[in-house]
Amino acid sequence: MKRIAAALMLVATCNVCWAQEDEKWQEPSKATVAYQEYREKITRPPYGLEKVSLLIKKIKDDDESSTLPQKDYLSLSLREKFTYHMIHAESYSQNCDAMPPVPESEKKIFAQLPDPFGEYSWSERQMNYFKAHRDTMVALMTESIGRSNRVGVNYKKAIVEINGKEMIPLLINTYNRDHKDKDILTLLMILMKNNEYTPFLTSASYKKLFSDAETSYRAFLNFNTANEELIIQRATTFYNGLPKKG
Template identity: 55%
Template structure:
């Protein structure tokens, strides 16, 4: 029995080595698996960062730590704060809860291919904010029903931190927060590095059917028949200025 186990383990090790070698060669032969540059990888990691609001943060984290997961359909499960504990939170504390915790989780076995030169692109869509997790219906309803307060809290947080996390961007897009456009532009102009802020401006114009944008070449490039979820514009000053000027015109027209 010991001998057969030894040979079995040796065979298993050899099989894994061959498989790993095959995968390496497959990745080298397939341009989709080309490794992104360090600058692109760093930008990708920054795109996925969320902002952690300060409102009742210690209390909210303690409540989240005590949540037990419950089963759902298939690979979906839920991590939901109980009604009594949830109702005990103030509105800003509920905002913190929703910004740092998604109540629905699902398993996804797909490994996305890396995006090359990600730092040199302006995308038409934001990345997923919680990876394999999503806000529940209760959470989405909170964001919409408390839209004005949510936008006010985001503005306050962004003006303080000078950052717009992915959770904030996704929320602004979801609640159609066009009123926050000046805050977004002001924050972007601090260093011109977070191109996903431009993506939010684009999404707000699209969401509101702003015709100068909807009939533009930019719209066709990002959302036309030949587009994909990863469609992008090249990052350059011309595209940057065009997006900002259109967003400002949209905001000023909507404000009137």
């Protein structure tokens, strides 16, 4: 209950901040609301999902912790741990990160990805799993994306965390199926930025999106064929220049 009360107070505070920051805020259209919901959807891996969901349910009502007890955690297989991490974040922090839908967000390519878990983030234990089992994560996400043709926001964030640059062809192929998930284009740009790909770092797109870290969370490119094709072309060239495993 303490956490719920704190969250409600935070929402009220943030709403005031947003109102003061942007007095011209507009009521989002149905298309914008629908796209925002689409952006925030996570992918729920099938590996031991029922078992993992029951374990998470046991800790949901705990006001003091959102962390699975070590004994239960160690009882999970490698794949079940992957499912646990992808659908549950253990670390709670009271941040004013959530933003109302940006008008016409369906027509924008944003600099940053949405948060998959609201005020929660992956804990040190979870990040250690990512580092220790990077190849497993790439394999399981590749398998899952190939099956569902969808890259949930949790997968996108995980790909950033493990620097999954070898997944670029899969990401592009998934995007090209319907050209709907513009956050895949965002992910491609983040991968190029994080890997310091010079042609991107010296581009007008980088300057507009990432040159100012304080405003980057609100920055975007207009979605059009030219920007779409340029991002994909740059990401493809970046990928083709990566050292390949022998």
